Structure formats: C-alpha cells, structure tokens
Amino acid sequence: MAEFDQELDASGLNCPLPILRAKKTLNGMDAGQVLHVIATDPGSVKDFDAFSKQTGNELMESKEDGGKFHFMIKKS
C-alpha cells in the first residue's frame, strides 16, 4: 500500500455516504495530498471511479483486500 496523508474508514456505510464523506475529507486537504478510503459497499468501486473522472481527483489505486475496498485518491 502506497503512502497516504489521511485515512477515511467508511466501512459499513452505504451509498452515497462513502463518496460524500470522501468529498468532505478532501475539502480539508491540500492539492497533491493522498486520501486512503476504506469501504465495504461493493457499489463504491464503480462510484469512486466515476467520482474521480468527474471531479479530476486522481484515483491512484482501487483494490479489494479481505472483503474491504481500498481507494487511494490524490487531491487535484
């Protein structure tokens, strides 16, 4: 797992909360910083991909590990 500046555990939360919490956390971060999001909602995989494409925040990594989904998002 690459390095990150902040971590957000959205485990147990359902659509659209992981995205909304991630957006809120990114708002308080600086450009270039990396946010690590952990989620259990299977829908979040496509959602974070779409979030990244539409907001310009780069999705550096998206993977599943032990039933949890991990996303590394670099703030644009």
Add this chain to the structure above:
Amino acid sequence: MDEKKLAIIATKGSLDWAYPPFILASTAAALGYETQIFFTFYGLQLLKKKLALEVTPLGNPGMPMPMGMDKWFPVLGLALPGMQGMMTAMMKQKMKSKGVASVDELRDLCQEADVKLIACQMTVDLFDMDQSEFIDGIEYAGAAAFFEFAGESDICLYI
C-alpha cells in the same frame, strides 16, 4: 470545466420517496454540480424541522414485505391502525442495519454542500403551512423561479 447543473422537483412526502432527491442532490454536489431542489405539494414534508415521514405498503405491490407477508397477509390488513407505523419502524431499522443514511443526515449534507432547497410558496399557502415549521436556510419561490434555474440545467428530474 463549466459547472454542471442539476434541477430536481420533489413532489412526494413519504419516507421511501424522500431518498431519491436527497441522495442524488448530495452526490451531485459532491461531484461539483450546482444543485437545486424545488419542493412542491407533499414534497414539502421533506423540509419540515421535525420529519415525520412514514412508509406504506398500501397501493404499492412492489414493496418487499418482511416474513413474506405479501404472500399470505390480506391487503385489507395493511389498512389496520398501527400498520403504517409498524412498517415505518421496520423500514428504518432495516436502513440503519444496512448503513443507509437517515433522511435528516442526507438533508444536512445537502445543505452543507450548498444545495439550494426551495419551497413552493403556493403549496405552503394552500396547505396553510407556516414558515416556522420548516428548516432554516431554505427559500420560498414559485414556478417561474424554478425555470430560471431548470432552463439552464444539464439534468432535470421530476421525483
């Protein structure tokens, strides 16, 4: 990149139908959309300070019922006193256990994200509602004001 715009008309005042406008608006705001929701008729219930939203299986054959009740329970039984309250409590419990946000929470998130919430002035007058019943930070306007924004929107939904 120009900011995209989403305009929603929310017309329904039940617990289940409270979700689509608030989920879509909060998500759109997170994606960078400028978003407005125009609440009219029963949709105004979604702007009350104290939300008392309920869900009913009556007239809704698509609503999944607990314990396969829809298979053996007579439709008329659903009209019994207390049934709606029970269904609402069960639905809320289910949502909580699945990590689905409450309507209050989604509404707060919309307001935090600067989603503009507009109450239909005509309906407020029609139902003799009082502005003190509604949450702060909303606007009161009519159809023409909605079109000013909706006419420039990229997406416009009637819910």
